[in-house]
Amino acid sequence: MCKTALEALKEALGLLESATPLRFDCGQLCAKACCRDDGGDEPNGMLLFPGEEAFYAGQGTWMEMYDSELCFKGEPVKLLVCHLPCPRSLRPLSCRVFPLFPYLKGEKIMPKMDLRAAPLCPLYSSDEAGLSPEFIAAVKQAGEALMQSGTQKAFLALLSAHIGEYWFL
Ligand code: SF4
Numbered sequence: 125m126c127k128t129a130l131e132a133l134k135e136a137l138g139l140l141e142s143a144t145p146l147r148f149d150c151g152q153l154c155a156k157a158c159c160r161d162d163g164g165d166e167p168n169g170m171l172l173f174p175g176e177e178a179f180y181a182g183q184g185t186w187m188e189m190y191d192s193e194l195c196f197k198g199e200p201v202k203l204l205v206c207h208l209p210c211p212r213s214l215r216p217l218s219c220r221v222f223p224l225f226p227y228l229k230g231e232k233i234m235p236k237m238d239l240r241a242a243p244l245c246p247l248y249s250s251d252e253a254g255l256s257p258e259f260i261a262a263v264k265q266a267g268e269a270l271m272q273s274g275t276q277k278a279f280l281a282l283l284s285a286h287i288g289e290y291w292f293l
């Protein structure tokens with residue numbers, strides 16, 4: 125581990141700048157279901173990685189940030205909730221890896237379907253086999269980039285466990 129949290133995050137974001145789950149815009153399949161609020165009691169949003177919230181300060185009205193119920197190092201993890209389509213270059217890492225997640229298992233990164241995608245993403249049922257191999261490889265590389273920072277690695281472990289809890293709902 126030899127990078128700061130911000131350096132590792134920027135590297136991960138860069139690896140997923142252009143890689144997408146399919147070779148065409150998968151939002152055409154579902155009217156961008158993962159970007160829409162379902163109108164439930166809790167706002168739908170994407171959890172931000174350590175340091176990522178700084179990129180959204182003063183970025184306008186297309187989104188808001190909330191404190192989520194998940195805590196990391198004694199602080200609530202920030203949740204980005206979108207009201208309008210984002211400037212694509214500002215997609216947070218959680219959006220870039222979706223519908224996969226780079227689960228941390230032991231010391232290995234395993235890009236697998238994000239269990240939170242099950243109720244909304246039409247790609248979920250086809251499993252990883254239905255996704256672009258380049259996208260899967262980029263998610264794995266992004267996870268490995270995060271592992272270069274102790275903070276990001278600890279956060280990956282937290283989110284891997286948090287998402288894993290969905291198995292038991
Ligand atoms: S819900 Fe799935 S298919 Fe739809 S835009 Fe999001 S990742 Fe693509």
Ligand code: SF4
Nearest residue numbers: 159206209210215219
């Ligand atoms: S940041 Fe962009 S890609 Fe992510 S949920 Fe919001 S509108 Fe969708």
